[in-house]
Amino acid sequence: MIYQCGACGKTTFEKCCSSEKRGDDGWGGSEAVAALIPLDPSFYPEFQYQSKGLLRDLLGKKREQASLNDILNSVLRKYSELKQPYFTNFIHANKSMDGAGESESPPGARVDGVYSDRELFREVLIRKGFTELEGIPVLLDKLLKTTYFNSVYSGFSRELSRHIKPRLSDTLASWIEEAGTTFRSDLALFFYFVWENDCGYEGVEFNKDAESSVGVPLLSKQALDGFMKLCEKIYFDLLVNRMSAQLENFNPNKFVTMYLVDAMDGFQFEAFLVEIFQTIGYDVKETKKTGDQGADLFVSRFGKNIVIQAKNYSGVVGNSAVQQAISAKTFYGCDEAMVVTNSYYSKSAKELALSAGVRLVDRAELQSYLDDYNQKMIEGFYEEDSMEFELD
Template identity: 70%
Template sequence: VDLALFFYYVWENDIDFPEMQFNRQAATIAGQPLVALLNFRSGLGHCESIYFDILVERLGSQLEHFNPNRFITMYLVDAMDGFQFEAFLVEIFQTIGYDVKGTQKTADQGADLFVSRFGKTMVIQAKNYTSSVGNSAVQQAISAKAFYGCDDAMVVTNSWFTKSAKELATTANVRLVDREGLQTYLDDYNQKLIEIFQAEAEEA
């Protein structure tokens, strides 16, 4: 889904991307695909190559500029209270390229923050738990999505989701980010910290 949104963003903003051939008729003829399947696969392969190069470059940067005192670990996240967890999620999503808006702490209708990118807005329910997250959190996200008219809904936790919560989320098309998924976001966040540290070192 993110790759499709990326291609749409490139096309919508007329960004030069010679590796991808867009269907010009898609703008005027309903039902016309923006990218032919063959071209999509070709673009996917090119993006995978770029992604691999980025991973290699990041690994080198991590080894050179690693500073454990500036890293945020999952154990630090576990020690946060609910408000700190929400505030940290704001930092994470801002760092990885989302526009973020918080909510009032009372009468938020199940919304803890809103993130937007590529013209899509997603409401997020944050749960910093020591036990598994159940249906209630998913139901709150569903309600918030409808109440605020968002495109997507997500529940983020430092824990895990119950089987019933996963089933409800699948049915209602709510994205779930469990402890493993949150670690991926943390990795991206820490990588940004490395890049900042590297820039500071080069300026010194």
């Protein structure tokens, strides 16, 4: 019913991702189809009968499909029982979804004695009774993707629920205003939410067979393309309105430039980052100024807790800042760590951050945050002026 592309990560209702490279026939080869993984175990190809010819289909299809259904029911039962805490905790402990395919190696000990986290996790599950992983090793990667999708979708749903309006166009406008260009990759998720919560919008007709039939899209590609055009129009109008507000309400004295940030001291920089992250939609908590174990700020969004190390430097930021962020993430048990600076990072700092999964925000990216912040300030001034006009 909903699929995820292994190449680009996009969710879609179609069995072939439109962003995949098309084949010579213009429709994409078998690799494009194979790259998409159903995010519901009931739809995994391993549990669907594969034709073996007319005669064999007549003689053995029902019996083999019944056997596959038994295996599927067993997998779904065990997955439901083990999803908490095993699958979910493994997702939280291993943030990267890289390494798909590792679980296809034979289970058990090997002569080389080198094992990935996924192989060890698979062995844990096998010993817990998940014996299907011995016969279908690729099943682990698919179940992890399903678990990861459910985790991400849960956060997406909480955010989207705040934008639901009586009319579809109003809901899309509210959502796009906050989500920005991510609507282009998340539109299928949007309509998945609309379907799941039975919002009943006029003009949105879901395929009733999609829930029970493999390969049947929830919304046709033609319908989804039509809604994408509507989203693009909404986004274009939003940009035009923002430009109009900026031109009408521009006040250089109320803008924060990077040069003003450069003039801040460390405490002022931290305080300003609180405003920045609050403005772009994060919940923010400052730490005490001493004994903070490398943490300057804590921010959270979509259920993830992130620790931030702030560095207002005139020179290049080195390994020390990244090491402090790593220590703070471990000490406070956060999901992610980030370093934010008005400067740039050394090559070794970038390498350390990459290996440790620490996100680095440098001067260029901080400037984009500043742009968003200033735009929000403009919109705030515009709303205040509008209110004053209405009161008059």
